[in-house]
Amino acid sequence: EAGVVQSPRYKIIEKKQPVAFWCNPISGHNTLYWYLQNLGQGPELLIRYENEEAVDDSQLPKDRFSAERLKGVDSTLKIQPAELGDSAVYLCASSLVEADYNEQFFGPGTRLTVL
Amino acid sequence: GNSVTQMEGPVTLSEEAFLTINCTYTATGYPSLFWYVQYPGEGLQLLLKATKADDKGSNKGFEATYRKETTSFHLEKGSVQVSDSAVYFCALMPSSASKIIFGSGTRLSIRP
Numbered sequence: 001e002a003g004v005v006q007s008p009r010y011k012i013i014e015k016k017q018p019v020a021f022w023c024n025p026i027s028g029h030n031t032l033y034w035y036l037q038n039l040g041q042g043p044e045l046l047i048r049y050e051n052e053e054a055v056d057d058s059q060l061p062k063d064r065f066s067a068e069r070l071k072g073v074d075s076t077l078k079i080q081p082a083e084l085g086d087s088a089v090y091l092c093a094s095s096l097v098e099a100d101y102n103e104q105f106f107g108p109g110t111r112l113t114v115l
Numbered sequence: 116g117n118s119v120t121q122m123e124g125p126v127t128l129s130e131e132a133f134l135t136i137n138c139t140y141t142a143t144g145y146p147s148l149f150w151y152v153q154y155p156g157e158g159l160q161l162l163l164k165a166t167k168a169d170d171k172g173s174n175k176g177f178e179a180t181y182r183k184e185t186t187s188f189h190l191e192k193g194s195v196q197v198s199d200s201a202v203y204f205c206a207l208m209p210s211s212a213s214k215i216i217f218g219s220g221t222r223l224s225i226r227p
Contacts, residue, residue: 103164
């Protein structure tokens, strides 16, 4: 079974440019997460989707970040415009919500460098 | 609020040494506790979990026991291998939420 797929794996852009990341979750998983991982830190949740609905976007900086999950399957995270401080790894995860526990499966991440 | 504090790295050990990585947490209610591992160039993988007090999670020779009285979930392995070199993250999921809160990670390097 394929795991969570993310692309691109690496992206280098100039500041003020836009950038987008794509995630395809594990087939059948209804919940999708985007995390931000700064160097030397643990991941922090940006947004969580249940199907098409963003149920927790309280940590998403909405002035420059946006996300969508059309049709409740794959998702795109966008930054416009990018700033130097956005350099980090962006992780996508998915899970199937069950009765008492929903294990999250992580993709390999997209490493963003803003110059 | 909810938070996780884990041992700072890097931790360097010789092969076959005993490993302990300390982790303590702050949470309301009864969170689930996890250890995730990130091997070089790979995504985060769940290593083990415990969902209630006194539960012991185990996998690949690693163990951790959910200690509510000390709010701890220390990771242990009796004999480490070079292939265990990775970054290890302690994490919790609050009982009232689906989000995972991670510690800052501990880099482990094992010398042959």
